[in-house]
Amino acid sequence: MSVLVFVESAEGKIKKTSLEAVAYGAKMSDEVVVVAFGNVASDELESTGKYGANKVLHISDDSYNDGVIQAYATAIAQAMDQSGADALVMANSSLGTPVAARVAIKKGAGLVTNVSDLPDTSNGFEVKKSIYTGKAFATVKVDKAIKVLAIKKNAVELVEGSGSAAVEAFSPNAQDGDFATKITATKKAEGDVLLPEAEIVVSGGRGLKGPENWGMIEDLAKTLGAATGCSKPVSDMDWRPHHEHVGQTGVKVAPNLYIAVGISGAIQHLAGVNSSKNIVVINKDPEAPFFKAADYGIVGDAFEVLPKLTEAIKALK
Numbered sequence: 001m002s003v004l005v006f007v008e009s010a011e012g013k014i015k016k017t018s019l020e021a022v023a024y025g026a027k028m029s030d031e032v033v034v035v036a037f038g039n040v041a042s043d044e045l046e047s048t049g050k051y052g053a054n055k056v057l058h059i060s061d062d063s064y065n066d067g068v069i070q071a072y073a074t075a076i077a078q079a080m081d082q083s084g085a086d087a088l089v090m091a092n093s094s095l096g097t098p099v100a101a102r103v104a105i106k107k108g109a110g111l112v113t114n115v116s117d118l119p120d121t122s123n124g125f126e127v128k129k130s131i132y133t134g135k136a137f138a139t140v141k142v143d144k145a146i147k148v149l150a151i152k153k154n155a156v157e158l159v160e161g162s163g164s165a166a167v168e169a170f171s172p173n174a175q176d177g178d179f180a181t182k183i184t185a186t187k188k189a190e191g192d193v194l195l196p197e198a199e200i201v202v203s204g205g206r207g208l209k210g211p212e213n214w215g216m217i218e219d220l221a222k223t224l225g226a227a228t229g230c231s232k233p234v235s236d237m238d239w240r241p242h243h244e245h246v247g248q249t250g251v252k253v254a255p256n257l258y259i260a261v262g263i264s265g266a267i268q269h270l271a272g273v274n275s276s277k278n279i280v281v282i283n284k285d286p287e288a289p290f291f292k293a294a295d296y297g298i299v300g301d302a303f304e305v306l307p308k309l310t311e312a313i314k315a316l317k
């Protein structure tokens, strides 16, 4: 099997979720080619070799900079032809999944999104995927010769090796309609650490009583190098911006550590956080449902616990 991995980048850096996709591809095959778009320096592209890539096809044409899904799908399908790949792997992201679906149609491939584990090839090709917003798993058998897999964050461990991938320029032939969608403006989420990519998230709920108390959340987040999140009512009331709203109808996060402060743990909130590796809950109500999903819990008043916790972490550092 030969694998093509589509990697995404932001501000010239390849995203960690995409490096995980490279590492996943390298567990499937020794022949791993990466396809990357945009203004990414050669040494950054070469570094995908540390996770198992042999070669990078780099599309540097500015017309692809806006991330138009149709154009990406055409280019990636052509990169599959060029590299002879019979599997395509990418991060299960807001860009990755629609691109995956379109490439799968173009190539007549079997598509699996939300993939949570490596494939089992002992009896055909089976992959495990997360379903029902992370509450259950399904095992999917793919019979098609070509496979397209969108990988959940943390599906594989990222271990840095010493390889270096060879970088080659690649110029796809855009088709009619590829650029029919024009992106006229983009607004970037603010904050030092972006929520969907964050390794640590500190999130606040209605228990914080009002936006004037968010300094405590921001202090702890800054101390830990974390992104800040919130529950839906908090963003509905404009205490925090909408892009921080975590849950079924908001951002789905999968950090190593999710700290929930003054959030009850409603099922719709849990749907956005249950792929987190470790969950710490701070709530004054010992019966709060979030404690059932927590790895560690602190029963206490956030206004007393948070400043002490932040000071203790600062002292440790």
Ligand SMILES: Cc1cc2nc3c(=O)[nH]c(=O)nc-3n(C[C@H](O)[C@H](O)[C@H](O)COP(=O)(O)OP(=O)(O)OC[C@H]3O[C@@H](n4cnc5c(N)ncnc54)[C@H](O)[C@@H]3O)c2cc1C
Pocket: 204, 205, 206, 207, 208, 230, 231, 232, 233, 234, 245, 246, 247, 248, 249, 250, 261, 262, 263, 264, 265, 266, 267, 268, 269, 272, 282, 283, 284, 285, 288, 300, 301, 302, 303
């Ligand atoms: C279709 C639908 C979709 C939804 N999608 C989402 C979603 O994506 N994300 C989401 O978050 N919600 C979503 N909701 C809303 C969800 O059902 C809950 O209403 C919401 O998550 C509750 O927010 P909360 O925990 O901040 O507030 P509350 O339920 O009011 O809980 C506040 C918590 O703070 C604790 N608390 C109070 N004071 C303190 C203190 N001083 N110290 C410590 N703890 C304290 C309380 O014990 C309580 O547990 C959705 C609802 C529906 C119907």
